[in-house]
Amino acid sequence: MSLLKVESLSKSFASGGMWSGVRRVTHAVNNVSFEVAKGETLAIVGESGSGKSTTARLVMRLIEADQGRISLLGEDVSGLKGKALRKKRRHMQMVFQDPFASLNPRMKIVDSVGEGLRVHAPELNGSQRRQKVTDILAQCGMDESVLERYPHQFSGGQRQRIGIARALAVSPELLVLDEPVSALDVSVQAQILNLLGELQKEHQLAYLFISHDLSVVRHVADRVAVMFAGFIVEQGTVQEVYKHPQHPYTRELLEARPVSHPSKRHAEGVEIVRSDEGVAESGCAFRLRCPFAQADCAGFDARLSDGEHKVACLHPL
């Protein structure tokens, strides 16, 4: 049984209409399915607007899905509300890109990190809770001196440690991490990635790791799902997808990464600006940008193939 199972999740947003009378519907997440097992990291990669963050929010039930099913530990949580939903949140917690935005600036760290415990472990008294918070912070590399301080007194990396500690306080099985290291400098990014690795091993945590950075994903993930325009276009183990990308979009992403050494600079290619961000309304969403597109792509239903390495493409590489 997988820890998290997401089936055919869809969400669209309507925009415009207030003045112009023209309402546009954006299909942010389209028929997305995946599973995350205990102790495993599934990364979702994609560019801005691909629907990866919306997927994270849907999983956390921060926004409501139009369609689809989310199961946590074998139980359908998509319909839960109020108290029942809060109870389930003990099992899944979220870490945001900007931990400063997710920490109450007027609350001391000890209270921010311990907030979840008040709800999920009401049996603890004040000093027990404080002890637990101290332990969690220590695991995240922060000592006792931070307890009485406020979020603005910390650097980005320290805040992210606090954000992770806050999520871990209620002993969840799953962390949903939305671009957790994107705002950090590389040296600090490495510290946080190492911390996430240690915590995962120690607590058998599962991660749903949202990122636009293919190098980071390669380092942290077991499996990866590539999203484009709300669709998962490819899914498989990191080794398979990075070595043998089957979807033209995945290959474009991988080839777009900057080189690691000046001697590997790409030979000058002919630049064709088809469009920086063209998305087809029907058929394969990528076909306007795809160098391998053929006539039948317009009628493709974007269905993922079966198997361990899945791809949604009529003409896979």
Next chain:
Amino acid sequence: MLKIEHLSLAVPSADGDKPAVSDVSLSLAPGHVLGLVGESGCGKTLTAQAVLRLGESQGIVRTSGKVLLDDADVFAMAEPELRKVRGGRISMIFQEPMTALNPVFSIGAQLTEVIRLHLDLDKNAAAARAVKLLADVGLRDGAELLRQYPDSLSGGMRQRVLIAMAMAADPDYIIADEPTTALDVSVQKRIIDLLRRLQEKRGMGMLLVTHDFGLVAELCDEVAVMYAGHVVERGPVADIFDYPAHPYTRALMHCRPDASGKDKKLPAIPGQVPQPGKWPAGCRFAARCPLADAACKAAVAEDAWSKGRHLARCVHVEKVSEALEAFV
């Protein structure tokens, strides 16, 4: 030549000016690309902006040193002369394509304004040049685009428009401050290719400010690495990649996530960059450096030639080279 000589800058704060850049010397020849690399708070943007004296309105002061454009000191220039240099001989591309364009003016109005500021052209000629500039940066249908407003353009297209603007007066030098940081990878790649093509075709000198060694590998001929207000290492790009001589440069290169896989620990650098005003005496990297000893805390090393034939501000340059050789 564009030269920065022993430049020191201070930023204003509640308790007086704090030194933020110290004793930076760099030089950029036409047709070359110089990368200024480092983490946030190391002073690379301040240094780049000082070339055009852009920090002055925020109270940033030059405490010593010079910026020389063909032997004329930019800091000695009177306002009209400086205005000609800005956008004329030296132009700038900023990080945020979303905020660098004014949302209430059309692309055409903003682009032709820059063109007519620097070139003696009438409205129609300026519009024609604008269309040509847009074509140069890979945007078709320029005439149509001129009538549009920034909010109808994607991030990649806005950055192209800003690059077109920077090219308006055929500058000799361009300063690009994190020009692709806010963009998606595939768009980033196209902008990198575009910048390289324009730079080569026009023989411009480019100062590229970035935190990303990948971008340095893609674009630069030479690199200067900054840490806590100092240039700690500089030299030809291949040399820096093959023989990083300063422990900070080495650490920065190695802590990037790579293909080593999930269970490998990244060689992270402990701690963080000290803030301006909180710099220690001696080597500023010493607190985070695995090679640091008493000698490091005593004095800031003068630039020393390392084995890699380039400059590094480290008293243990020899040790780093040996350690690296052992490592390789």
